[in-house]
Amino acid sequence: MKAPTLAQRLIAWSFVAPALAVIGLFFALPVAVGLGLSFTDFDLYALADWHNLRFAGFDNYVHVLTLPLFWQALHNTLLFVLAGVPLSIALSLGCAVLLQSPLARFKPFFRTALFAPVVTTLVAVAIIWRYLFHVKYGLINAGLGAVGIDPVDWLGDPHWAMPSIVVLAVWKNFGANMIIFIAALQAIPDDLYEAARLDGARRWAQFRYITLPMLGPTLLMVSVLTMAGYFQLFAEPYVMTQGGPLQSTVSVLYLMYEEGFRWWNLGQASAVAFVLFVLMAVSTQGLMRLGRRGEAAASA
């Protein structure tokens, strides 16, 4: 093939230029400014007068990494990711498989009902869940009481607040992944199952040796997306607990919000943001590599 002429190159560039300009203006530039901010102590005093801005070097990063609250926030976030992601994926996959079953009835109804939380406003949902979790009048404690379990202060007890947030987040978000799984399940050819049945495979064996391997790439994608999303936990604790009790639901992103938009320490907030970015990049890359190795092992 001939190398493109200058005119062709120019035309090509002019086609991508609008998109590049938008990406540059609204993504690359803000990220670069944010990175720059993270090396300064930009705060309220600097807002009043630029002469009060000090170059901080890596001070913000050192400060963030030595802040007890950051480690607690990281601990909370990891707890949320480690509990929430598997739970969310298991629930999505379980519902998708059940909805795909030939025995299931009213499929469109259930599909819509299970997807509804995803498109509902979190703030409205939070009000209802706060009632459900209520220590005295909540439905959950009433149910536990009926089987003789003492009431639990779900959102007020530092040990239970994060599990409660996990439950809410999983319920709120599993519908999206469920739809992806349903689509992927529909793409698995029926003859595979027929062949398996002829070989005497039972339901579990069919799921284990046909459904799961065929869903491999989808599972990987869903895990990566869900993990990236769950690392950015913010809205649920913001509307449910404001980070409390005893800061047991402060997530890394919540910490960033507080530093930046509540206390106006934008330098430190940017440092938190970049630490989180590195964390997410590393863990999603790790997951991708793990997934690829699994795929290679499966095909070998």
Next chain:
Amino acid sequence: MNAAIHAAINAAMRVGTPPSATPPPRRRALQAGLAGLATLAAPALVGCTRKASGPLRFWAMGREGEVVGALLADFHRAHPAITVRVDALPWSAAHEKLLTAFAGDATPDLAQLGNSWMPEFGALGALAPLDAWVAATPALQPTDWFEGIWATNVVDHQLLGLPWYVDTRLLFYRRDLFARAGIDQPPATWGAWVAALDALQRSGIAHPMLLPLNEFEPLLALALQQGDPLLRDGGRWGNFRSAGFQRAAGFFLDRFNSGHAPALDSNKIANLWQEFGRGTFAAYISGPWNIGELDRRLGPARRADWATAPLPAPDGSPAGPGTSTAGGASLVVFKRSQRQADALTLLAWLAQPAIQRRFHAMTGNLPPRRSTWALPGPDGVPLAQEEKTRAFATQLERVRPAPAVPEWERIAQEMQQLAQRAVFKRQSPLAMATTLDARVDGFLEKRRWMLDKKARA
């Protein structure tokens, strides 16, 4: 991360999944956050330019923002040349919006500002000093305002605002339950307070007092009752290890350790007023808005059951009620406003006792001027005599401002969080104060650098 998403989407395409799925909404939050940080400079590009003509721009928050428009109809009749446009902001967003407006050179002409934000906006140099104007306006006698409230508006010896309404914390109590426990007077000292709570416990109320752990005001009020300042060396360092703060924190923590107060925050109580009416707790440290709330929710029939009383004073202090917090909101004029004269006309008009009395009728907010408290209301009874507000009149004579440093809001928040931790972990007041001092010294690092720089120059 982007590469990961692209690879994942490609993987989905391989299986033939239609890309119909809605992505989790949180995915872009980080990017949005980063973009948010960087758009700091953007308001400068889009901010409205200040105008010397057109309506006067007045930012008011919450309930005040909703009702002040009705009050202004009369102002427009008295001053037809000045039109006022009120922009109502929700309290939760007000602080951010004001700071962004300052950064983007889009501040209004005048605004309502929480008293505790005054040092912050003073440090920004955003507000016009009002000293000369007040001195030249005979209708505004500073001595008519409660001293503690007036003092919150003075930053670095400059008057930056005019108090609009006041807020302080005192004791709401169930008179009938106190009587049942054999107490016919609200406690005036800490000792009597503890004795009353013991008696209430014996009368069958498990946790007779509510000290919400998500508010810093109750502990702050107890700390302000002590002589020791909360910060030392001109606001350079925390002073929480002082004997005074430890006494206050010790009293506060003891209320939880002895079961007088439940370890709860007020969010955890589904309906605070109902529980108060039901007698789940018999005493509650709260502010003036609860007069209206209790009237509305418990109704006139129960009005005799509850009462208000000034905060008890520490044992051994001079007679009279204990000190409390000096909260509320003030009206400020922005330095960049080209309409400062008109804005001041509006400020003076809103500060008239008769107008403040009407404002009280509309909102339940308590007025900051003693002469307003002396004006007879619709029923002929002045606020200073009215049964429920009388205690506030007494309390307002004994309020003290929090330290006037821009970092105060954060310090107060940290104090509240560490107090909550100390309650749950049963820490000693000294352990709590030591951590608090260390954190506060960290918050004040920039302030110390600024003060030193100023001293060198």
